[in-house]
Amino acid sequence: MAKAEKIEIYVNLCKGCEICVELCPVDALEMKDFKAAVKDLDKCIACMQCELRCPDFAIEVYKQ
Amino acid sequence: MAYDYAKYLRAGKIPHIWCPGCGYGIIMKSIIRAVDGLGMNKDDLVFTSGIGCASRLPGYIDANTLHTTHGRSLGFATGVKMAKPELNVIALGGDGDMTAIGGNHFIHACRRNIDITCLVFNNYIYGMTGGQYSPTTPKAARATTSPYGNSDNQFDIAQLAIGAGASFVARSTTYHAVPMEKLIKQAIEHKGFSVVEIIAGCPTGYGRKNKLASPAGMIEWQKANSVNKVQWDKMTAEEQAGKFPIGVLHQEEKPEFIEAYDANVGLS
Numbered sequence A: 001m002a003k004a005e006k007i008e009i010y011v012n013l014c015k016g017c018e019i020c021v022e023l024c025p026v027d028a029l030e031m032k033d034f035k036a037a038v039k040d041l042d043k044c045i046a047c048m049q050c051e052l053r054c055p056d057f058a059i060e061v062y063k064q
Numbered sequence B: 001m002a003y004d005y006a007k008y009l010r011a012g013k014i015p016h017i018w019c020p021g022c023g024y025g026i027i028m029k030s031i032i033r034a035v036d037g038l039g040m041n042k043d044d045l046v047f048t049s050g051i052g053c054a055s056r057l058p059g060y061i062d063a064n065t066l067h068t069t070h071g072r073s074l075g076f077a078t079g080v081k082m083a084k085p086e087l088n089v090i091a092l093g094g095d096g097d098m099t100a101i102g103g104n105h106f107i108h109a110c111r112r113n114i115d116i117t118c119l120v121f122n123n124y125i126y127g128m129t130g131g132q133y134s135p136t137t138p139k140a141a142r143a144t145t146s147p148y149g150n151s152d153n154q155f156d157i158a159q160l161a162i163g164a165g166a167s168f169v170a171r172s173t174t175y176h177a178v179p180m181e182k183l184i185k186q187a188i189e190h191k192g193f194s195v196v197e198i199i200a201g202c203p204t205g206y207g208r209k210n211k212l213a214s215p216a217g218m219i220e221w222q223k224a225n226s227v228n229k230v231q232w233d234k235m236t237a238e239e240q241a242g243k244f245p246i247g248v249l250h251q252e253e254k255p256e257f258i259e260a261y262d263a264n265v266g267l268s
């Protein structure tokens, strides 16, 4: 399974829509102060779905 | 390395005006990956739009862009394409823009089969003006103008395009970000009038009134109710009820308008 080296979240761009958090297949993300945040990087399988579906260019996944 | 969307975006224009969870940002990214994937030069690329939230998109793209009047995206696109057929012209708009006030332009552009790519962002509502029902609002759905539920029948945009003569017609959703990108590429590469209907969530104008307020829930709804065309064709009418097909729905080779025009007036 692919892994992510880093997940970058730009809180200035994040509008807190929760799309990335709710659609992550492995529950690797969470909401913190109305913005997306990384909950558990080890869980991430680098499927890229959060990055593809974020409407606001606010989350980037860097594969290992 | 993360995907470099910035090279097709106008500097300093992001964040965009769309609401939290609006599906349009997902579409904009698929469009950028499609034109980038085709190696398109920004100077050879033209985006036109009408009025509405969808029609704000060209303002963010660093290419030749025309934000025009309501329903007239295709009118301007046709003028650009006739004057400079070497340009790649992408005309976009919302369900209201393309099938209500711009419905006539839409059907006649389909009939004409001019080499333009038309992207219709279908969120089942007039998003920008506060959630009035549109020609694609489902029957019984609630809008500010149908507080007791919509009495009208729904337009099927893809079927409308096929019936009116478009030579490439496809449908996708914001759940399918990568397949959407591929369909947009195919539509751009197709010679003739191509239409891609893209189902998108409007949590603000449609979702809140129809028990679909969560943006992720709207995307899950698209996944649950869309069926690939190949599978769709094997389903019974009962199985198809309430669902919609996605993928390439129609493709044919037929004479393109500008070529026919040039031949008629002796230019080729």
Ligand SMILES: Cc1ncc(C[n+]2csc(CCOP(=O)(O)OP(=O)(O)O)c2C)c(N)n1
Residues within 6 Å of the ligand: B051, B052, B053, B054, B055, B070, B093, B094, B095, B096, B097, B098, B121, B123, B125, B126, B127, B128, B129, B134
């Ligand atoms: C001639 C004219 N009539 C009406 C309006 C008001 N108006 C602005 S946007 C819009 C509807 C937009 O709906 P749609 O095309 O579905 O776009 P969305 O906002 O949902 O993306 C209307 C009726 C207008 N701007 N111009």
Ligand code: SF4
Residues within 6 Å of the ligand: A009, A013, A014, A015, A016, A017, A018, A019, A020, A021, A035, A036, A053, A054, A055, A056, A057, A058, A059, B021
């Ligand atoms: S999808 Fe994007 S904007 Fe929405 S919560 Fe996640 S990072 Fe923020």
Ligand code: SF4
Residues within 6 Å of the ligand: A004, A007, A023, A024, A025, A026, A027, A028, A029, A043, A044, A045, A046, A047, A048, A049, A050, A051, A061
């Ligand atoms: S890349 Fe996939 S697994 Fe990793 S956080 Fe994003 S959605 Fe979750």
Ligand code: SF4
Residues within 6 Å of the ligand: B017, B018, B019, B021, B022, B023, B024, B053, B054, B123, B127, B128, B201, B202, B203, B204, B205, B206
């Ligand atoms: S009103 Fe609807 S379509 Fe317009 S930006 Fe908001 S969510 Fe998007």
Ligand SMILES: [Mg+2]
Residues within 6 Å of the ligand: B094, B095, B096, B121, B122, B123, B124, B125, B126, B127, B134
């Ligand atoms: Mg609309």
